[in-house]
Amino acid sequence: MEINDNKLENNTEKKETFKEKRDNDNIVFIGSKPVMNYVTSILMQFTNENNSDVIIKARGKFISKAVDVAEVSRKRFMKNQNILIKDIKIDTEEYEKEGRKINVSTIDIVLIK
């Protein structure tokens, strides 16, 4: 969903289309779906799309699930493919809700093959 939305936005800026499309392909946003859906998505990114890295992104309460997804991906499903954690970054995003500023934590987990 989120990935598709980004793609649509990027398509309006023609000159950046290729670069942005490539950037978006290797990002998996964690939401309310089951862990295995995201693991499957990562598997496809590494195999079908032949990406060398995949970025798992999550905010707020989905951060725990993002770590589960990363761990299941590298330990159970891609043991033979030698998937490694290249980098983990945490940060804070600020947004406004009904006139109030709200902070939410974010995580980026970069997997490489």
Added chain:
Amino acid sequence: MEINDNKLENNTEKKETFKEKRDNDNIVFIGSKPVMNYVTSILMQFTNENNSDVIIKARGKFISKAVDVAEVSRKRFMKNQNILIKDIKIDTEEYEKEGRKINVSTIDIVLIK
């Protein structure tokens, strides 16, 4: 690790001094208390105990809260003290429950001053 933590909590009322002494090791375990309790604990580790680093540890659903604790600590409360994230590690722990093997994700966030 968890056993020690539980022991400490159980003895909180009777042995406050003991608890404080045991907290000298620079590890903060994230559980079901409010975020600000852990932030205060980290503040104390850096100031009173004069530690140069503090390790935030969490498992399972508490991983999201561990990231909140790290972000609130470094962004809101210790801005002037220049607290940085030195390292973030994720891993999987296995334990047995009623004869079944269960995996749980873990996170270690190392803060340095």
